[in-house]
Amino acid sequence: MGFKMLIAITSQNHKTVTKHASKTRRFLVFKVGENQSLHSLDPIDLPKEQSLHEIDRKAPHPIYLMDALITGSCGSNFIERLAAHDVDVYQTETEDPLEAIHEYLTHRRIS
Numbered sequence: 001m002g003f004k005m006l007i008a009i010t011s012q013n014h015k016t017v018t019k020h021a022s023k024t025r026r027f028l029v030f031k032v033g034e035n036q037s038l039h040s041l042d043p044i045d046l047p048k049e050q051s052l053h054e055i056d057r058k059a060p061h062p063i064y065l066m067d068a069l070i071t072g073s074c075g076s077n078f079i080e081r082l083a084a085h086d087v088d089v090y091q092t093e094t095e096d097p098l099e100a101i102h103e104y105l106t107h108r109r110i111s
Contacts (some may be wrong), residue, residue, distance in 0.1 A: 004032045005067035015096040019072035022053040070100045
């Protein structure tokens with residue numbers, strides 16, 4: 001099965017899509033395969049000083065390795081910052097992570 005993309009989801013509780021992307025320290029991570037099959041990977045848990053809000057903008061960050069980040073909320077500067085690292089940011093009101101991924105894939109027309 002071929003790998004297509006990596007998607008991180010802001011999830012402070014490791015259950016739902018949460019808001020405040022720049023301050024989030026916990027992320028669910030999924031690999032999207034052929035035919036949009038989803039495979040859950042190990043979540044990312046960071047100390048407070050490694051949130052995107054706190055870390056130096058030039059420092060490496062695990063979220064910069066993702067193809068996309070799904071979140072409940074973020075600002076335009078956050079979107080621009082991640083775009084500079086080729087990370088597509090998608091905001092959703094959906095709280096279910098799997099539903100949010102399907103929404104993202106449909107919205108972005110990624111197949």
